[in-house]
Amino acid sequence: MNKRLLLYLFIGWSSILGAQAQYDPLYNQYVFNQALINPAYNGAFDNASVTFLGRAQWLGIEGAPITNSLNANTSIFDNKGGVGLSVIDDRLGVSNTTEALIAFSYKVDFGDYRLAAGLQGGVVQYRYNYADLNMEYVNDPSFIPADENFVKPNFGMGIMFYSEYYYAGISIPRILNVEVNDGVKESTRYRKHYYISGGIVLPLSEILKIKPSTLIKVADSKISVDINATLLIKEIVWAGVLIRNFNSYGVLGQLQISDRLRIGYSFEIPSTKLVTNQWGTHEIMIGFDFAPLRSQILKRKYF
Numbered sequence: 001m002n003k004r005l006l007l008y009l010f011i012g013w014s015s016i017l018g019a020q021a022q023y024d025p026l027y028n029q030y031v032f033n034q035a036l037i038n039p040a041y042n043g044a045f046d047n048a049s050v051t052f053l054g055r056a057q058w059l060g061i062e063g064a065p066i067t068n069s070l071n072a073n074t075s076i077f078d079n080k081g082g083v084g085l086s087v088i089d090d091r092l093g094v095s096n097t098t099e100a101l102i103a104f105s106y107k108v109d110f111g112d113y114r115l116a117a118g119l120q121g122g123v124v125q126y127r128y129n130y131a132d133l134n135m136e137y138v139n140d141p142s143f144i145p146a147d148e149n150f151v152k153p154n155f156g157m158g159i160m161f162y163s164e165y166y167y168a169g170i171s172i173p174r175i176l177n178v179e180v181n182d183g184v185k186e187s188t189r190y191r192k193h194y195y196i197s198g199g200i201v202l203p204l205s206e207i208l209k210i211k212p213s214t215l216i217k218v219a220d221s222k223i224s225v226d227i228n229a230t231l232l233i234k235e236i237v238w239a240g241v242l243i244r245n246f247n248s249y250g251v252l253g254q255l256q257i258s259d260r261l262r263i264g265y266s267f268e269i270p271s272t273k274l275v276t277n278q279w280g281t282h283e284i285m286i287g288f289d290f291a292p293l294r295s296q297i298l299k300r301k302y303f
Contacts, residue, residue, distance in 0.1 A: 023219055029254075039173070046299075051288075053284070074296075075295075081107065082107070119156070121155035128148040157172055158195075167303055199228075253266070268281040
């Protein structure tokens with residue numbers, strides 16, 4: 001009976017997928033690397049950076065979201081511009097989305113502040129593997145949708161105003177709505193998201209700094225709000241808390257092992273009834289920073 005219920009839930013979710021928008025993957029550790037949500041971030045800090053991020057949401061629930069991403073970016077043109085590559089793989093139930101995006105940014109200095117504008121473009125592959133479902137309890141084969149596999153282009157843009165200790169940004173990582181001609185009346189499946197982010201680093205003592213930050217995401221008339229506060233200890237250890245829509249709470253941290261290597265982890269758990277059926281959401285992050293070009297400077301960054 002449980003298998004039958006799970007099957008019908010998956011099929012029901014899949015059949016209405018065309019009538020409802022899907023949303024961008026969630027992240028917690030964007031507070032340490034915003035290249036995945038704002039193309040203007042690529043090359044922002046006059047060095048080169050490679051960051052891997054892995055996220056397992058609602059651990060213990062079959063078919064729950066799993067997201068892996070890799071971003072590599074560097075400053076170019078004597079630090080007046082930047083270029084980056086992002087590869088993102090997002091899985092949810094029978095769906096699998098893989099995208100590759102190339103970003104370019106241009107920076108203008110205003111004293112101690114900078115204004116960066118970025119554009120990105122690439123392709124996204126969407127796959128729906130209905131054959132992965134257990135068909136044992138389905139009497140009518142026509143009830144099962146056919147597998148889907150298609151590729152669509154997309155592009156995005158963003159701006160960021162920042163200094164060493166402050167940032168504010170606005171971005172639309174994917175501007176094009178994705179439509180699928182599958183016979184569904186409302187066939188738009190993926191809608192564009194608007195991101196507004198901001199944060200500031202404040203000194204508390206010689207060894208302590210605090211960074212409050214926020215992220216507002218708007219998609220399809222729905223608003224999501226993140227509130228974060230992270231404490232930096234001796235320029236080495238970050239430790240913080242996060243609140244998402246006041247119904248999900250978590251902790252996050254980052255360890256600056258050296259000037260070149262940093263690792264991070266976050267744990268998040270909802271306050272809804274879902275909390276009793278899963279083991280929370282876990283994220284790991286590994287970042288490498290280096291300065292291969294003569295014009296680049298290797299220095300630690302706060303966001």
